[in-house]
Amino acid sequence: MEKTDPQKRNDEEEEEREESYDPLKLCSQEPYPGDQGLRDCEREFLGYYGLNQPPPVELEATPNPQLAFEECEKARRLFEAGNYEEALVHCTCSIRNAVENAASWKLRCETYLALDKPREAFRDLLVARKDNNTPEIWTLGGKILKALDMPVLAETWLRKATQVSDGQHREAALLFQQIRTKRLYEPLTTGLPIEVKFEEYGRGIFAKEDFNGGQMVWREVPIISAQTSISLKAPACSQCARSLLTAIDYFGDDVLRSMKPAERRVVAKYWPQVSIIECPKCQREKYCSEDCLKAAWYQHHQVLCPKKNKAAAELYDFCDKGELCTEGYWSAPFSPMSVARIWAAVIADVRRAVKQAREDGADTDEPTVEMWAHAKAPYRRFIAYGKAGHAEWAHKMVDLMNRVFNNFPDGINYKIDNREFEGRYYQVACNCQSFSDPQTPYRRFLSRMKVDSNSKHVVPYMASIGEPKEAVFGGLFALHACLNHSCDNDVEILDCDVGGFPGIGVRARRKIAAGQELFSTYIDTRTARAERRAWLFRAYNFWCQCRRCQFEGDGPEECSHCGVKPEQGKYFLGCANCKRAWYCTPKCQKIAWKKGHKRICKTKHSDVVSSVEEPVREQIRKLADLFYKEMPKKLSKPSESK
Numbered sequence: 001m002e003k004t005d006p007q008k009r010n011d012e013e014e015e016e017r018e019e020s021y022d023p024l025k026l027c028s029q030e031p032y033p034g035d036q037g038l039r040d041c042e043r044e045f046l047g048y049y050g051l052n053q054p055p056p057v058e059l060e061a062t063p064n065p066q067l068a069f070e071e072c073e074k075a076r077r078l079f080e081a082g083n084y085e086e087a088l089v090h091c092t093c094s095i096r097n098a099v100e101n102a103a104s105w106k107l108r109c110e111t112y113l114a115l116d117k118p119r120e121a122f123r124d125l126l127v128a129r130k131d132n133n134t135p136e137i138w139t140l141g142g143k144i145l146k147a148l149d150m151p152v153l154a155e156t157w158l159r160k161a162t163q164v165s166d167g168q169h170r171e172a173a174l175l176f177q178q179i180r181t182k183r184l185y186e187p188l189t190t191g192l193p194i195e196v197k198f199e200e201y202g203r204g205i206f207a208k209e210d211f212n213g214g215q216m217v218w219r220e221v222p223i224i225s226a227q228t229s230i231s232l233k234a235p236a237c238s239q240c241a242r243s244l245l246t247a248i249d250y251f252g253d254d255v256l257r258s259m260k261p262a263e264r265r266v267v268a269k270y271w272p273q274v275s276i277i278e279c280p281k282c283q284r285e286k287y288c289s290e291d292c293l294k295a296a297w298y299q300h301h302q303v304l305c306p307k308k309n310k311a312a313a314e315l316y317d318f319c320d321k322g323e324l325c326t327e328g329y330w331s332a333p334f335s336p337m338s339v340a341r342i343w344a345a346v347i348a349d350v351r352r353a354v355k356q357a358r359e360d361g362a363d364t365d366e367p368t369v370e371m372w373a374h375a376k377a378p379y380r381r382f383i384a385y386g387k388a389g390h391a392e393w394a395h396k397m398v399d400l401m402n403r404v405f406n407n408f409p410d411g412i413n414y415k416i417d418n419r420e421f422e423g424r425y426y427q428v429a430c431n432c433q434s435f436s437d438p439q440t441p442y443r444r445f446l447s448r449m450k451v452d453s454n455s456k457h458v459v460p461y462m463a464s465i466g467e468p469k470e471a472v473f474g475g476l477f478a479l480h481a482c483l484n485h486s487c488d489n490d491v492e493i494l495d496c497d498v499g500g501f502p503g504i505g506v507r508a509r510r511k512i513a514a515g516q517e518l519f520s521t522y523i524d525t526r527t528a529r530a531e532r533r534a535w536l537f538r539a540y541n542f543w544c545q546c547r548r549c550q551f552e553g554d555g556p557e558e559c560s561h562c563g564v565k566p567e568q569g570k571y572f573l574g575c576a577n578c579k580r581a582w583y584c585t586p587k588c589q590k591i592a593w594k595k596g597h598k599r600i601c602k603t604k605h606s607d608v609v610s611s612v613e614e615p616v617r618e619q620i621r622k623l624a625d626l627f628y629k630e631m632p633k634k635l636s637k638p639s640e641s642k
């Protein structure tokens with residue numbers, strides 16, 4: 001057996017891991033628009049509670065600096081031993097003997113904080129921080145302000161800690177993101193059984209209660225979406241993703257005409273009414289309702305309508321071609337329209353702000369920095385990470401986007417430089433989730449027609465046509481975008497109806513205990529370990545450390561437990577059940593089994609989206625079976641007839 005260093009595989013990954021994802025470096029500390037007002041409010045509260053003044057000190061009649069020093073040391077030892085009450089007494093004695101000793105003030109401040117007395121702690125901090133500009137003092141302030149429930153001021157202090165340490169103070173950076181995550185996501189999870197927390201992999205979703213396998217955890221609609229280029233031929237509402245498939249689209253004119261009158265009546269009666277509204281200006285976008293038409297215009301189409309924006313026609317033409325990888329232009333499964341709609345939404349928002357300012361008496365059409373910041377704020381929460389240099393590869397698309405967004409007669413232009421292009425591109429790449437309408441007209445037709453005995457005569461037509469190709473959209477979902485990946489995912493994403501609109505649902509695949517992180521999968525986890533890991537690193541820049549990646553192997557040429565390699569031309573035996581781990585000896589197999597292979601060996605793995613919610617899928621399956629039983633023998637099931 002050829003002995004190799006078992007650490008080798010890990011070391012190689014470690015080297016690449018150096019360059020991979022660090023959530024603390026990626027998440028910005030830039031204030032959000034409106035933060036200044038909130039900070040002023042919190043400051044006012046500090047004044048209201050008298051926390052903007054240092055505490056009064058009763059000095060000893062004859063201050064004794066030596067005693068102050070000794071008392072401070074005693075207090076430190078007590079503090080470290082967790083005896084905070086006594087530490088407090090000695091700190092106070094030290095302060096009364098040497099009021100200028102910042103160390104005693106700092107220690108007493110820390111002691112008050114440990115005793116859950118943040119108000120007293122903050123007043124001591126005002127003295128302790130005089131002439132002290134260290135990251136530690138700013139971090140301490142951040143902790144106290146967090147305890148005082150003043151998140152925006154806490155962020156300010158922690159930002160200062162990060163600045164003065166040149167980004168090296170990880171405790172401050174982590175606390176900053178934890179406070180910010182709570183502040184931004186608490187309003188989104190009110191009433192839901194989950195919370196968003198910032199931990200090892202950045203933001204993640206955590207269970208607030210126990211879930212059973214099969215339980216729906218939450219549903220949501222995207223904040224922005226676009227149909228994927230390859231599904232563009234499938235008719236759908238460009239704004240809400242509802243399928244707009246008509247009976248003519250599905251059966252085809254000729255087939256409908258060739259049907260007997262009774263069969264045609266079944267189609268006319270049970271195929272749902274599909275109303276299609278085109279953009280009256282460009283006729284290049286279809287909507288399911290006036291509301292969607294208006295919503296799209298408000299959000300992005302006012303900027304992207306080819307009738308108003310000539311260059312946008314080029315973008316539409318490119319998307320219509322449906323090519324995923326075109327040298328110089330595009331190399332992603334999501335449409336360039338997904339990215340363009342973000343820029344369009346930002347510009348549309350700034351336009352409205354300028355118009356409002358005009359109406360309020362401003363004498364310029366020039367957008368302010370605040371207006372841009374406000375317009376971009378909803379998209380800031382989506383993390384972006386990818387290899388620099390992609391914009392150079394996609395230089396023709398960068399040029400095209402510049403023609404689309406940097407040419408408006410109203411002067412509200414947006415320059416798309418390489419950095420801006422890459423930022424938005426990777427934002428969509430890292431967070432985009434595909435989804436489809438779960439209640440398409442075809443599915444509704446299937447479930448409605450079963451009540452009619454004439455229906456069975458229509459089934460043979462359907463059997464030969466098969467399932468229709470429906471539209472697939474890519475969307476950014478505020479909460480879903482916080483789900484981290486595991487190849488042993490405990491939740492799965494489903495196409496779901498959300499208050500009458502297509503969206504996604506997140507469903508538990510097995511029992512999940514309160515406090516546990518929820519993991520989805522970004523890839524098809526039925527693939528082999530090496531393939532999964534390479535894909536995750538390439539597309540998302542991290543080496544997966546999940547249980548499966550730890551307790552599966554890459555092939556019989558290496559022991560999946562200890563890393564040893566067999567003699568040349570020989571192979572190790574694999575796990576008889578899953579055939580995804582290989583061991584040099586039964587001993588290694590036993591250890592790996594106990595350590596974790598047992599927990600993943602029999603798991604069923606899944607793909608990124610699990611189609612629709614089970615009841616709907618089940619219903620369709622039952623219906624199909626019912627019809628097929630009655631079908632003439634010469635016709636086979638659609639999937640087999642191709």
Ligand SMILES: C[S@@+](CC[C@H](N)C(=O)[O-])C[C@H]1O[C@@H](n2cnc3c(N)ncnc32)[C@H](O)[C@@H]1O
Pocket residue numbers: 021023201202203204381382383385430431480481482483484485486540541542543544545546
């Ligand atoms: C959709 S986001 C998930 C939320 C993200 N953690 C955040 O803070 O916004 C995807 C990114 O999260 C990180 N991530 C997700 N799962 C991970 C894992 N298992 N290990 C390391 N990083 C992970 C990767 O950087 C990935 O590009």
